[in-house]
Amino acid sequence: MKKAEEIFQLLKDNFPDQNLELKTDQPTEPVILIAPDEIEKISLFLYKNTELLFDSLVLLSGVDEVKANLISVYYHIESTSLKHKIVLKVSTDRNNPEVVSVTSVWKGADWHEREAYDMFGIKFTNHPDLRRILMPYDWEAGYPLRKDYENPEFYQGMKVPY
Amino acid sequence: MSQDLTKNTKVSSQSSKIRTEEMILNMGPQHPSTHGVLRLELGLEGEIVTKVIPHIGYLHRCFEKHCEAMTYPQVVPYTDRMDYLASMGNEFGYAVAMEKLLGIEVPQRVEYIRVIMAELQRIASHLVALGTYGADIGAFTPFLFCFIDREKILHLFEITCGARLLYNYIWVGGLSHDIHPDFVRKTREFIKEFRPNLKEINDLLTHNRIFIDRTANVGVLPIETAINFGVSGPNLRGSGMKWDIRRDDPYSVYSKLDFDIPVGKGTYGTTGDSWDRYFVRVLEMEESCKIIEQALDQLPEGDVTSAIPKRIKPNVGHVYGRVENPRGELGYFIVSDGSTSPYRVKVRPPSFVTLQIMDEICKGYMVADVVTILGSLDIVLGEIDR
Amino acid sequence: MMYDFFVDLFGSSTLAGIISGLIQAFLPLFTFILPFALFAVWLERKVSAHMQDRLGPMRVGWHGWKQTIADILKLIQKEDIVAKDNDKLLFNIAPVLTFAGSYAAFAAIPFSGYFIGTELDLGVFYIVAVTGLVVAGILMAGWASNNKYSLLGSMRSVAQIVSYEIPTMLVLLSLVMISGTMSLHTLSEMQTGYIWNWFILGGPGFTLSKFLLIPLMFTGFLIIYISTLAEVNRTPFDIPEAESELVSGYHTEYSGMKFAMFFLAEYANMFAVSAIVAAVFFGGYQSPFGYLGNLVGAEWLIPVEQFFWFTAKGLFFVFVQMWLRWTLPRLRVDQLMTTSWKYLIPIAFVNLILIGLITLL
Numbered sequence: 001m002k003k004a005e006e007i008f009q010l011l012k013d014n015f016p017d018q019n020l021e022l023k024t025d026q027p028t029e030p031v032i033l034i035a036p037d038e039i040e041k042i043s044l045f046l047y048k049n050t051e052l053l054f055d056s057l058v059l060l061s062g063v064d065e066v067k068a069n070l071i072s073v074y075y076h077i078e079s080t081s082l083k084h085k086i087v088l089k090v091s092t093d094r095n096n097p098e099v100v101s102v103t104s105v106w107k108g109a110d111w112h113e114r115e116a117y118d119m120f121g122i123k124f125t126n127h128p129d130l131r132r133i134l135m136p137y138d139w140e141a142g143y144p145l146r147k148d149y150e151n152p153e154f155y156q157g158m159k160v161p162y
Numbered sequence: 163m164s165q166d167l168t169k170n171t172k173v174s175s176q177s178s179k180i181r182t183e184e185m186i187l188n189m190g191p192q193h194p195s196t197h198g199v200l201r202l203e204l205g206l207e208g209e210i211v212t213k214v215i216p217h218i219g220y221l222h223r224c225f226e227k228h229c230e231a232m233t234y235p236q237v238v239p240y241t242d243r244m245d246y247l248a249s250m251g252n253e254f255g256y257a258v259a260m261e262k263l264l265g266i267e268v269p270q271r272v273e274y275i276r277v278i279m280a281e282l283q284r285i286a287s288h289l290v291a292l293g294t295y296g297a298d299i300g301a302f303t304p305f306l307f308c309f310i311d312r313e314k315i316l317h318l319f320e321i322t323c324g325a326r327l328l329y330n331y332i333w334v335g336g337l338s339h340d341i342h343p344d345f346v347r348k349t350r351e352f353i354k355e356f357r358p359n360l361k362e363i364n365d366l367l368t369h370n371r372i373f374i375d376r377t378a379n380v381g382v383l384p385i386e387t388a389i390n391f392g393v394s395g396p397n398l399r400g401s402g403m404k405w406d407i408r409r410d411d412p413y414s415v416y417s418k419l420d421f422d423i424p425v426g427k428g429t430y431g432t433t434g435d436s437w438d439r440y441f442v443r444v445l446e447m448e449e450s451c452k453i454i455e456q457a458l459d460q461l462p463e464g465d466v467t468s469a470i471p472k473r474i475k476p477n478v479g480h481v482y483g484r485v486e487n488p489r490g491e492l493g494y495f496i497v498s499d500g501s502t503s504p505y506r507v508k509v510r511p512p513s514f515v516t517l518q519i520m521d522e523i524c525k526g527y528m529v530a531d532v533v534t535i536l537g538s539l540d541i542v543l544g545e546i547d548r
Numbered sequence: 549m550m551y552d553f554f555v556d557l558f559g560s561s562t563l564a565g566i567i568s569g570l571i572q573a574f575l576p577l578f579t580f581i582l583p584f585a586l587f588a589v590w591l592e593r594k595v596s597a598h599m600q601d602r603l604g605p606m607r608v609g610w611h612g613w614k615q616t617i618a619d620i621l622k623l624i625q626k627e628d629i630v631a632k633d634n635d636k637l638l639f640n641i642a643p644v645l646t647f648a649g650s651y652a653a654f655a656a657i658p659f660s661g662y663f664i665g666t667e668l669d670l671g672v673f674y675i676v677a678v679t680g681l682v683v684a685g686i687l688m689a690g691w692a693s694n695n696k697y698s699l700l701g702s703m704r705s706v707a708q709i710v711s712y713e714i715p716t717m718l719v720l721l722s723l724v725m726i727s728g729t730m731s732l733h734t735l736s737e738m739q740t741g742y743i744w745n746w747f748i749l750g751g752p753g754f755t756l757s758k759f760l761l762i763p764l765m766f767t768g769f770l771i772i773y774i775s776t777l778a779e780v781n782r783t784p785f786d787i788p789e790a791e792s793e794l795v796s797g798y799h800t801e802y803s804g805m806k807f808a809m810f811f812l813a814e815y816a817n818m819f820a821v822s823a824i825v826a827a828v829f830f831g832g833y834q835s836p837f838g839y840l841g842n843l844v845g846a847e848w849l850i851p852v853e854q855f856f857w858f859t860a861k862g863l864f865f866v867f868v869q870m871w872l873r874w875t876l877p878r879l880r881v882d883q884l885m886t887t888s889w890k891y892l893i894p895i896a897f898v899n900l901i902l903i904g905l906i907t908l909l
Contacts, residue, residue, distance in 0.1 A: 027479035028262055056389050059482065061495050061508035074495065076482055080389055080405055087482070108392035111518050119226075134219040134547060145227055145506075187696060209881070300783055300878025306600035372784055372877045529700075530787075530880045 002084045004030040007052065014045060029087050036092045040100040046077065047105050053079045060112035062120040066147045071097045071120055101127040119145035184212060191220055198543025204532060211532060214524045216517050221547040229507040234260060234474040235334060242328040244509065245545035247290055250283035251487040253332035258413050259483025259494040260334040263476045271464030272336050273415045278457045281450040286315045287488035288443045295440060295537040296367050299376050304367045311359055314352050321345060335470035346458055353451050360447060368444060377440060378431030381523045381535035392515045395490025396446065397539060400426035400439030407486040419456050421449045436538035475502050489513055489540055511545035576654055581816050586616040588815040588866060595870045626804035631694060638692035642685050643809035649681030650817035657823045658733045660833045660854035671732035672720050675824060683709050686798050693801040702798040704787045704881050711888040712778035718896035719772040722903040723828050726751055736832025743836035748829040757909045764903050769829050771896050776821035780814065783873040787881050822865035833858035
């Protein structure tokens with residue numbers, strides 16, 4: 001059972017050239033900020049390291065931060081054997097969001113990332129099958145959960161807002 | 163046994179040099195056995211399944227976008243409608259997450275009533291799961307036996323909050339009404355009648371030879387695969403892992419109550435097959451009865467609406483709160499920007515995560531087994547699509 | 549009798565032959581099979597309802613006995629849907645063939661000592677052969693529906709019916725060996741007297757072979773009951789109509805009167821196989837303990853009583869079939885095949901050999 005600071009210290013020791021940060025000011029949980037193209041390597045380390053053993057990805061969600069002009073992805077991961085958890089956060093540019101996929105580490109990330117793509121437009125590189133999941137496959141009017149999303153007038157001949 | 167059949171078909175098609183194609187069969191959105199509007203695309207070679215691709219999104223109602231336009235208390239009725247068979251659990255999850263974010267403590271009476279409602283809801287939801295599972299396999303009678311008991315539970319909910327399926331009962335900071343004066347007595351009567359009924363359903367279905375032949379060794383889910391995919395709830399416990407949010411990340415008053423966590427042991431086949439997942443649900447109903455009895459004994463007096471804040475305006479921050487729903491771990495990730503509306507509400511539905519493993523565990527089985535496996539996973543499309 | 553009557557009326561033997569033949573063909577249909585099918589549907593709904601702790605149809609007539617009539621009227625006035633790509637000829641013939649197969653078996657079944665459709669010497673052989681027509685009907689229905697699900701359902705059904713014909717025939721063959729006749733009428737006549745003369749209890753007489761045969765007869769009865777359950781597509785063998793997987797299997801695409809024909813054919817078939825089991829093992833139309841007509845000296849009462857006993861036995865077996873349907877889950881198709889080929893056929897075969905050895909005594 002490790003605390004967030006200890007996990008952060010372990011990460012910093014093993015990835016000294018990374019720009020990692022531990023944010024503890026906001027309620028309720030501390031968050032570790034990671035660069036978008038390093039998330040997969042760090043996830044693999046967190047998964048394999050014997051003191052950490054984060055074997056379960058609980059949640060992967062996107063958040064649209066309009067004011068900071070960023071789109072963030074939060075990863076909640078947990079260890080079922082050692083019973084600790086941590087939150088990771090990755091932020092990318094809002095106009096062209098790209099994050100490395102973690103499906104090679106946790107297979108359950110597959111559909112979570114598809115949903116993040118569907119709702120926010122975040123492109124996950126190395127994802128086995130990135131396509132829309134909740135919206136129809138040919139929805140062209142954008143990404144619904146972005147703050148500046150507008151409903152289209154027509155979809156395949158049907159009037160959208162009624 | 164199933165793997166041998168795949169080998170045989172491959173050899174025969176190679177040796178005869180006839181070009182055989184994989185047949186695509188669509189278990190379409192309207193189908194008696196897919197529990198909701200789900201489209202399963204099956205790739206078949208004869209009767210053996212080679213791939214399963216689920217297509218979802220038919221029931222998408224934009225819950226998460228909707229939340230951003232409402233205030234925090236207004237979100238509660240919408241959370242009911244995601245997993246409509248376990249509404250109390252959904253509301254409970256939202257209340258747990260919000261109370262963590264706001265840092266408020268609710269009276270003990272509220273906590274105990276919430277636990278009683280959640281456990282009654284667990285029994286009701288598992289009764290539906292068992293009944294419909296039996297109906298999928300072909301045994302039509304246990305379905306009605308299960309629904310008789312479910313009617314009694316829905317009556318208990320009706321005298322408490324007026325609704326049978328979608329309650330709007332567990333609010334942030336408390337409850338909407340106190341329980342009815344007859345509630346405790348009627349719940350005790352129900353538990354007394356339920357235990358022999360459960361035994362009757364067990365005799366009819368659980369140990370029936372044909373049922374065992376249909377479900378044992380079908381859809382085996384190994385523990386490592388389950389954890390890697392993030393499966394939780396009875397599906398994970400059926401594979402042999404003792405993981406329960408009520409025990410491992412306790413919320414409300416579960417730490418004061420004494421109950422056991424049933425796991426699958428591979429009684430009739432491999433650990434982690436459909437029969438194990440089914441039987442874990444049967445045992446969980448028994449455990450829920452124990453929890454309800456203890457909670458009724460320990461129920462304190464108090465005011466259920468005293469801690470409900472007049473205006474919910476949390477600080478800037480984020481929270482992840484989770485509960486053990488009948489289908490698994492239901493989590494709410496709420497990001498607040500300091501105003502009265504949530505900035506982002508993300509729901510982690512247990513069935514969403516569970517449906518991903520269909521492709522992994524259906525390979526090599528037959529078409530009839532796909533229905534068996536899907537029924538044993540107990541999904542509800544309402545929470546997958548939100 | 550009817551033939552002579554018409555010859556006197558018309559004076560021409562061919563015309564009399566045709567008319568009396570037609571009447572004899574349609575008489576059992578309209579006076580027995582159709583009313584029975586209506587009654588059986590009502591019975592099934594009531595049996596299933598009471599087993600499931602509910603009431604079933606209650607409004608249309610006393611306890612809903614007119615419900616089936618209302619359903620048939622509804623089905624008659626429904627639109628007859630034929631999809632564009634269906635093979636029209638096969639699509640239309642399939643229900644007729646299925647119904648004809650099950651109905652034709654009634655010709656050789658002895659309803660009472662004085663009424664039998666045709667006095668066939670090859671009763672058993674004829675019945676087994678003619679119920680094979682049902683297979684052709686089901687196959688046509690599945691193919692002509694132009695629907696993958698229906699095709700799957702009908703292929704499974706053909707495999708099932710053909711596999712389960714074999715244990716049926718083996719058991720019937722063992723009965724033929726004991727009694728020495730294939731005619732169902734003679735078989736029923738041989739079981740006169742009281743209940744201990746029935747074949748289920750070893751057969752007429754008090755010889756040693758009778759007592760040796762009793763366990764073998766019971767085994768044979770169980771085998772034939774299970775096999776005929778599979779032949780009429782009832783749960784636990786109702787894969788072809790597995791509602792939860794294939795949405796009604798081979799009769800998914802049928803609507804209106806054609807669907808009603810499949811439906812009625814199923815219930816007629818159920819009674820036909822129950823009647824065969826009753827006739828062969830349980831004494832046919834014989835009463836277990838003597839006739840009331842003999843007691844009061846009214847000779848004309850005996851055929852009526854025999855008819856009553858026969859229908860009662862047939863109905864009892866139909867009731868057990870319904871009981872099984874609402875209790876047991878469904879077998880998967882490979883398990884079904886395993887049951888037939890790996891369990892029932894070897895047991896029936898051993899049964900046959902042992903019975904053969906005993907008859908040599």
